Amino acid sequence: MGRWEPDARGRLERAALELYLERGFEQVTVAEIAGRAGLTERTFFRHFADKREVLFWGQGALRDIFVDTVAAASASTSPIDAVAEALAAAGAIFHERREHARRRQAVIDANAGLQERELIKLASLAASLAGALRRRGVPEPAASLTAEAGIAVFKVAFVRWVSDPGEPDLPELIRESLDELKGALITGVLANAPTTLNG
Amino acid sequence: MGRWEPDARGRLERAALELYLERGFEQVTVAEIAGRAGLTERTFFRHFADKREVLFWGQGALRDIFVDTVAAASASTSPIDAVAEALAAAGAIFHERREHARRRQAVIDANAGLQERELIKLASLAASLAGALRRRGVPEPAASLTAEAGIAVFKVAFVRWVSDPGEPDLPELIRESLDELKGALITGVLANAPTTLNG
DNA sequence: ATAGTGATGTCAGTGACTGACATCGGTCAC
DNA sequence: GTGACCGATGTCAGTCACTGACATCACTAT
Numbered sequence: 217m218g219r220w221e222p223d224a225r226g227r228l229e230r231a232a233l234e235l236y237l238e239r240g241f242e243q244v245t246v247a248e249i250a251g252r253a254g255l256t257e258r259t260f261f262r263h264f265a266d267k268r269e270v271l272f273w274g275q276g277a278l279r280d281i282f283v284d285t286v287a288a289a290s291a292s293t294s295p296i297d298a299v300a301e302a303l304a305a306a307g308a309i310f311h312e313r314r315e316h317a318r319r320r321q322a323v324i325d326a327n328a329g330l331q332e333r334e335l336i337k338l339a340s341l342a343a344s345l346a347g348a349l350r351r352r353g354v355p356e357p358a359a360s361l362t363a364e365a366g367i368a369v370f371k372v373a374f375v376r377w378v379s380d381p382g383e384p385d386l387p388e389l390i391r392e393s394l395d396e397l398k399g400a401l402i403t404g405v406l407a408n409a410p411t412t413l414n415g
Numbered sequence: 416m417g418r419w420e421p422d423a424r425g426r427l428e429r430a431a432l433e434l435y436l437e438r439g440f441e442q443v444t445v446a447e448i449a450g451r452a453g454l455t456e457r458t459f460f461r462h463f464a465d466k467r468e469v470l471f472w473g474q475g476a477l478r479d480i481f482v483d484t485v486a487a488a489s490a491s492t493s494p495i496d497a498v499a500e501a502l503a504a505a506g507a508i509f510h511e512r513r514e515h516a517r518r519r520q521a522v523i524d525a526n527a528g529l530q531e532r533e534l535i536k537l538a539s540l541a542a543s544l545a546g547a548l549r550r551r552g553v554p555e556p557a558a559s560l561t562a563e564a565g566i567a568v569f570k571v572a573f574v575r576w577v578s579d580p581g582e583p584d585l586p587e588l589i590r591e592s593l594d595e596l597k598g599a600l601i602t603g604v605l606a607n608a609p610t611t612l613n614g
Numbered sequence: 615a616t617a618g619t620g621a622t623g624t625c626a627g628t629g630a631c632t633g634a635c636a637t638c639g640g641t642c643a644c
Numbered sequence: 645g646t647g648a649c650c651g652a653t654g655t656c657a658g659t660c661a662c663t664g665a666c667a668t669c670a671c672t673a674t
Contacts (some may be wrong), residue, residue, distance in 0.1 A: 219670040294602050332531035335538055360571050361596040368563035372556050397560040401597050403493050418639045458653055
């Protein structure tokens, strides 16, 4: 047996989510989280940069899936389709964690500061995605725009998936949402310049 | 003459931007900002919810332009074109404030917390935009997706406009970026289902 | 053994933010 | 006019997120 109980970071993560669910993010002090995990406040801040980050640690895995899937897409795949593959692959890993995702999202939805943190994580994902597209030869600003559109699709699909228990799989919702976005943008193009489409 | 110097809020805004530029956001205390404005720390927090908000107060006007322009678009205008009109209208109001926008953005770009605040303001704009589209009869999730795509276009265009002095007008950049996004999404559609387009 | 090493604890401090109460010109009812 | 009220500001004490410096001590390598 080691000098300390194992998995201090995991204990802190679980204690924090429990307490945030019980009383709300603002009503919980870091000292309480650390106490429930059998640690001290100072140790909490050695594992997480701040009180919010404890809910977001582990996003690195998601970024890796995005980047690797885009990089692995066949050379003939269009940028938006490469992004679609990445979104579906990322969506798949939530399959087993739907209840956990729902609980976590309930905490985030109740606090503006946590929403801010979530948004900057998504923006960081979009930046990584744009970088992966650039490495495929997609020029700016197309790379950033495609990446931002992809993250927007992910956001909208995720909200639907989390909020409605009857919704289908997340990857399925992502496909539907992407088609919906394409339709919404193309409607305008068809209406404005229908004769040029097959030129 | 009144009991106090006028425009306390404006004095706080100007003092904060000056100090953030001189020494960086984190190296400035609220007490210093208030002192330069001839006020106390407590009064700062009566005008702004927190130290970051002093850079973002006034976003309400932007939201009004977005919402009003979408509401005023003719009934035959497609959702994405209504959003495009709103983005161009919003972009136009930055015309006279390019230097101010550049200075402010330099401060924001140097601090993660300020970027978080900027992102939640943009997300709030997207939500307002989606609401305006719903009031035109656009169903979900098309309304949210169109709004998010519009904000993504605005973000990308704004970054280009602020970072490159040689760039054209912001409304012009917004139009270009939107066309670029349409092209990026439609490429896939044309490649996958070219025969159905005029069906 | 002895000298690290690394995760943790202890402690003192800074600064953002809040609640309660005081101040005091200006304004309004009468 | 005068007194009641109002609203922007000041004062003060407090909480809590977060940080830096230093101590501890089981474990490990030599």
